[in-house]
Amino acid sequence: MTNKSNSNNLTKSEEDYLKALFQLLVEDNSVKVGNNQLAEYLKVSPASTNNMIKKLKTKDYVVSEKYGKLELTEEGRAIAVKLIRKHRLWETFLYNYLNFSWDEVHDVAEQLEHIKSYKLIDELDRFMDFPEKDPHGELIPNSKGEYKVVPKITLSSLEEGDVCKLISVNDGSVNFLRFVSEIGLALSSEIKILEVREFDKSIRIAFNDTIETVTRKFADNVFVEKLI
Amino acid sequence: MTNKSNSNNLTKSEEDYLKALFQLLVEDNSVKVGNNQLAEYLKVSPASTNNMIKKLKTKDYVVSEKYGKLELTEEGRAIAVKLIRKHRLWETFLYNYLNFSWDEVHDVAEQLEHIKSYKLIDELDRFMDFPEKDPHGELIPNSKGEYKVVPKITLSSLEEGDVCKLISVNDGSVNFLRFVSEIGLALSSEIKILEVREFDKSIRIAFNDTIETVTRKFADNVFVEKLI
DNA sequence: TAAAAAAGTTAGCCATGACTAACAAATCAA
DNA sequence: TTGATTTGTTAGTCATGGCTAACTTTTTTA
Numbered sequence: 001m002t003n004k005s006n007s008n009n010l011t012k013s014e015e016d017y018l019k020a021l022f023q024l025l026v027e028d029n030s031v032k033v034g035n036n037q038l039a040e041y042l043k044v045s046p047a048s049t050n051n052m053i054k055k056l057k058t059k060d061y062v063v064s065e066k067y068g069k070l071e072l073t074e075e076g077r078a079i080a081v082k083l084i085r086k087h088r089l090w091e092t093f094l095y096n097y098l099n100f101s102w103d104e105v106h107d108v109a110e111q112l113e114h115i116k117s118y119k120l121i122d123e124l125d126r127f128m129d130f131p132e133k134d135p136h137g138e139l140i141p142n143s144k145g146e147y148k149v150v151p152k153i154t155l156s157s158l159e160e161g162d163v164c165k166l167i168s169v170n171d172g173s174v175n176f177l178r179f180v181s182e183i184g185l186a187l188s189s190e191i192k193i194l195e196v197r198e199f200d201k202s203i204r205i206a207f208n209d210t211i212e213t214v215t216r217k218f219a220d221n222v223f224v225e226k227l228i
Numbered sequence: 229m230t231n232k233s234n235s236n237n238l239t240k241s242e243e244d245y246l247k248a249l250f251q252l253l254v255e256d257n258s259v260k261v262g263n264n265q266l267a268e269y270l271k272v273s274p275a276s277t278n279n280m281i282k283k284l285k286t287k288d289y290v291v292s293e294k295y296g297k298l299e300l301t302e303e304g305r306a307i308a309v310k311l312i313r314k315h316r317l318w319e320t321f322l323y324n325y326l327n328f329s330w331d332e333v334h335d336v337a338e339q340l341e342h343i344k345s346y347k348l349i350d351e352l353d354r355f356m357d358f359p360e361k362d363p364h365g366e367l368i369p370n371s372k373g374e375y376k377v378v379p380k381i382t383l384s385s386l387e388e389g390d391v392c393k394l395i396s397v398n399d400g401s402v403n404f405l406r407f408v409s410e411i412g413l414a415l416s417s418e419i420k421i422l423e424v425r426e427f428d429k430s431i432r433i434a435f436n437d438t439i440e441t442v443t444r445k446f447a448d449n450v451f452v453e454k455l456i
Numbered sequence: 457t458a459a460a461a462a463a464g465t466t467a468g469c470c471a472t473g474a475c476t477a478a479c480a481a482a483t484c485a486a
Numbered sequence: 487t488t489g490a491t492t493t494g495t496t497a498g499t500c501a502t503g504g505c506t507a508a509c510t511t512t513t514t515t516a
Binding site: 265274294 | 462463464465466467
Binding site: 457458459460461462463464465466467468469470471472473474475476477478479480481482483484485486 | 487488489490491492493494495496497498499500501502503504505506507508509510511512513514515516
């Protein structure tokens, strides 16, 4: 009963900033997240970011000293986690029930995550029987706001001879996702590293009777669990 | 191929105005819809309406002469129908799959109808196996934008001894909808008019072994098909 | 038909959240 | 350590979409 209202009266923009900040802070667990970094992530000018951060500080969602690093309050963090929960649940719905492909879900979920209704999202969760992971392999926070990160290592961190399992992919780029599914990689695919080329760090991998060569950049966006 | 783009780049506000205008023009099939009427319907000031109408005229969605009545162009009408299609499909989804009640669906659908994605709405339609009517009994326009109105007569227009079937209800007021379901009325219920009281036009009706007296205002918001 | 009422319009203001340009502070590197 | 570069801040502008107050046109009605 200490919360004044938990009324969720945030604008779409405020929500976007809080979510972005959370993603920079927690998912990339950076030591310092600065104003310009946030601006670049959101593709807005540093002036806009500065402005919004000022506003979010007066609302007690963000804490920072002048010229210092940005941090979220507990309340700010809670809002961000709720948005991520909504995003991932909608992605799951689109993928599992509405024939959306891997690379199509993100943009629509980005809109749907701003719909305000507690009942909507909890019922959607129940309807899908409380899924654990979204289509890209990321864990979905539960309705209590518990957020877990799967300990992730990238495909690019492995060496010749290693065997791993695909557990999630970075859903930032449509072209990347399209390529992943085009070559036939899917969640849980077992991948063997055949060769890491010194020259350009490209990697030859084998999976499902297929052999492919992928770039370092590609391998940086594929998260795996090491098996051997 | 004559459409320059059909790109659907409208703001939420622009969409709200077009939909409201359509509802005043078509559903209440008024002879004249004026600026102040639209303002009152949307609960904004006449100045705001005037401003937005000006904008919608330059975009060729609305036509009107100075001090004259408001009308929609074909394109404006098409946008409005798409919004109504989206609204009703979402209401149906919320009601049939997510345990929402009659009076809860409207507000959330009001938000969901602004989500921009052709695939989303057509897949949702397919997922639900192309429903014909929304939970309040209104026809859902199909993906080609065909809009039909069920010829409606109100319960209040009937006389003693008449028998009718409930085909739809006005979903404008939460309290009204809550009352309808509380007394046990549902779509397709057969209703017999027992008595119309001269004094205040209240009506005694019988349905499902229940007898209720309802006010004239209530009866104005209940749409029926006359059986006898 | 002329005055009153209603309906429509205009001007000017506000908040939000973008932007650019200019400036200040902090950090890096020679 | 000091100058250059990067990072952060401020001031001032713009578009959107609200608002009120004042005004004009149209319609009603006495």
